[in-house]
Amino acid sequence: MNINKVTIHDIAKALDINSSTVSRALNDSPRVTKKTKDKILKTAQEMGYQRNLLASNLRKNVTNTIGVVVPRISRHFFSSVIQGIEETAYQAGFSVIICQSLEQLEREKNILETLAANRVDGVLISISMETMDYEHLEGLKNRGIPLVFFDRHCNIPGTNNVLIDDFKGGYDATQHLIKKGCKNIVHFSGPQELEIYKNRFRGYKEALKKNGIPFRDEYLISSRLMEQDGIDNIKKLLDKGVVFDAIFSANDVAAIGAIKCLIENEIKIPDDVAIVGFSNEPISTVINPTLTTINQPGFEMGKAATDLLIRNIKNETGLLQEETLIMDSNLIERQSSQK
């Protein structure tokens, strides 16, 4: 009903003082008497004053807002990253705008335009899978908006990356399976163009090598990030009669399809399937309580990336020489809660 039109001028007029004093009082400036401050705050309250951040931000030329762009908020990994981002940001007095590119370059470009037009102070982004050229990202940087990339690497001079050590994750997972006595370890991978899968695969091979286990071509199952691909691939594997006693999956989505397929065929899943990736969380806990996972530290990554970005915004020292922060993933051996 009562559409809010109360400005600092209105409340200044009501008290017969100057609007700057009101502004100062509302900003809790020390340069105003406690008495008048109280009076101002009281009438502001009474008149239903609501400050206009648009005007404030325009004047100050800061928004205290950071933009966050992720492929999909529904992915468990990304939502845990966002958790970390929000926590760190709020503590530092920043608001957060969350956007999703849905893995589409066009949407990513639009989002960045909007964020820039809204004058966010900085951007945290995990680029879409379609993003091959970085023009729009460089554009942002050139407009003076600090950028921090997380999870998915992007090579732009003067920007920071926060990444996970995928090689180590792959190595640790494989090493773990070998230590458990597995010899025939199938590797579910993703699109081999993506660094993340290349690196996990390298880790896998390296662990095999270290343990004197030869790598076999038919153990590498690459596919897109689709459940159906996992189903199709595991079927092929079974049809060919390939023997295996463990799976190290770096592609959680396809892994879900594969597991689903194994269940339907009532084939026992190897006791100790290592799955890399956070989005499998609900599955891993339900399917097999003793499942071992390589957890990507989303929450911590969010915190670290935000920290870096805010330091950038405040022009404090960010990363010194190195421009990339590498985080460890954790191998988590899940215990059954029963035994």
Added chain:
Amino acid sequence: MNINKVTIHDIAKALDINSSTVSRALNDSPRVTKKTKDKILKTAQEMGYQRNLLASNLRKNVTNTIGVVVPRISRHFFSSVIQGIEETAYQAGFSVIICQSLEQLEREKNILETLAANRVDGVLISISMETMDYEHLEGLKNRGIPLVFFDRHCNIPGTNNVLIDDFKGGYDATQHLIKKGCKNIVHFSGPQELEIYKNRFRGYKEALKKNGIPFRDEYLISSRLMEQDGIDNIKKLLDKGVVFDAIFSANDVAAIGAIKCLIENEIKIPDDVAIVGFSNEPISTVINPTLTTINQPGFEMGKAATDLLIRNIKNETGLLQEETLIMDSNLIERQSSQK
């Protein structure tokens, strides 16, 4: 490097024309020659002009932005609602700001303050579980910001609600199990203070009644929305030796715990467990491919709510007399992809 400071005045100066003409050209006003328009757009491009939405919005007193507040973006249901919201909003030329209350009243209040201060044109909100009094929400409405509530009902005169017919969902689920031949149907429920669980429970009882099956107290398992509660409760059930041949779960989180517990104990899960709720999606597809679910139409709900809100913003006719939009949930019988 080149911090963007190009304003319409700069480009006006460069072309020796007035900034209003530039403004008009950039807004594609018909009141400017095509020739000068082209010239202006060209130099704007060259000078790397980036319009300042803060200033623009301040002047126009509209932001073309709607705020969305959900308890958690990671919940599958909510992220699908957001999908629907974004799609509808973008088509209508609105941007979307996504926020999560984490089920905390304090955060919800803060978020709404920030959204109001940023002059969003409207707000879509699913209130937190802690939200019992609606003062902050009424405050928003009184400031002239249209509100639409979705999924969780909120009774404020002059606002719209978009809800799911939980009674019908509960009824349909139970009816389905009965038709399958189940007689002893356990009901997993949530906090009984919440309308949603009350209504699903009512639906459950109604279906039993219609089929002449007596309701048994020990079949109602209420708990909080925590996995551990599900585990604890199913254990109690088993300890007491209660016989059941089906579960209708309205509390997906606890249901996950329960299923997990059943698996660990190698107890066969009833073939046709009906689970209400979207967030169980990954589990339901993996655990048991023939699982029947009551799908909450998150995407459609997001679209409907946004549609309503935008109509409100534009002061068009929203809902006529009735202020609540009830959507049907769909019972989906999942078929094994094998057979």
Added chain:
DNA sequence: CTGTTAGCGCGTTCAA
């Protein structure tokens, strides 16, 4: 400690 003045960048009058 408070008031005056100016201007952030833009869009919209009103004239010309």
Added chain:
DNA sequence: TTGAACGCGCTAACAG
């Protein structure tokens, strides 16, 4: 069709 001038609401600078 274009220009001049004003003001959206707020804050920073400089007086006093």
